[in-house]
Amino acid sequence: MRLRSSFAALLLSATLALTATTTAGAATAPPREDSTQRPVFLVKGYTPGHACGSKWDSAGTLFDRSNWKGTLHRVGFYEEDDAGCDVRIDRDGKGTVDTSLKDLGRELAWKIHDMYSAKGQTVDLVGHSMGGLIIRAALAGYAKGDRTWPDTLYVEDVVTLGAPHKAAWLGALCLSNLQCREMYYPNGTFRRWLGPKLHQAEGGTDWTLVSSNADFSVSAGNGAPTDIGAQHLVRYSARAGLDHTQLRTIRRVAPFPLRYTNNGGAWGGQRDGAAPLRVTMNALYWHSRW
Template identity: 80%
Template sequence: MYSVKGQTVDVVAHSMGGLIVRAALAGYAQGDPTWPKKLLVEDVVTLGTPHKAAWLGALCLSNLQCQEMYYPNHAFRRWLGPNLQQAQGGTDWTLISSNADFSVSAGNGAPTDVGAQHLVRYSERANLDHAMLRTVRTGVYPLRYTNNGGAWGSLTRGAAPLRAAMNALYWHNRW
């Protein structure tokens, strides 16, 4: 609706919601006629999204959706492609994950090889589980981060996940 009017949107997605955003951008990038011809998504922030795989999927492998989450080479993931897609005009991606997330590991939630501009991985000491990534907005937490494939930095008093998401949306060009 916004793209038709020439307006860009920002998207924040948790868990599988991040894969839904990826699917929308993949369908657009592949020129699929069932997707809009114009898509203007300026920024995407994902929190605990299984970009590579979800450990929890192993608990229900008789279910197709669980198979798609667990097996990195399944049909849906192949269709998404190995890299994050771009909307018209470009999309700035920030992937946020936690080493205390037992559903999606930090490496699968914020992998270094999918083309994201910004990665944030909370330390296990932060004790931020899968659900907390989408609910915690205050406090300080130890984390590691990298921007545009540069060296990893560390903060002992980093922002809470929702504050980090907000910062990513408003300050993406100043990271």
């Protein structure tokens, strides 16, 4: 795998065997393919009271300049979220910090189903911080066969950026609300329901977890753990200087030292790795190698 800034450089990468499994559903999943046509749902993190749509402005600029054809959907779930988030997953637009991540995951799954899966189309998902847990919840409920979830869900690729897959110490600063407790407690009700492994949508889902050793909200090990079933892990060196927010915002071409592993293989390293948003876009594009 070459985590550089252009698709052409990545063509030299070793082919990766897909380990995604197929979940039974109502129809045959669309074929996996290298494509810039897929819609992408961008799920932000814990941001009560902040502007919503602007959280993904940097990603939107990069995808547009790279001629990505699929629609970029920015996902909101707080009552105060602005119209810049065109997809809302809080019922009646009344979401608060006490809205469960499980409930948000269910609503995200239904949005994906109603907008695309029901029409035989697959999508890609990107989650920053808490948004990665919302995405996990969306796929978990489907994979578990929960009857309150849609019976068809097509998600080809998922990338999480600084998501607290194990735990987030920053959640300790706001334990008075449910979302922080669900992020913080590794053995809480939500975490036990979520399970220790990543889940799959129908037809298989390729997971890439990105983290940084300069992220003091979610450690590199918690953001890209080796034991939850992700096909690809990327951990930026502390020398790259990428903090929690910058995993969501940095797109510029520059040398970003990193380490990576594919399908449980040996860790490799690059001193001139790509920026996190470029890694994200590359991971969404390739269906069998990147």
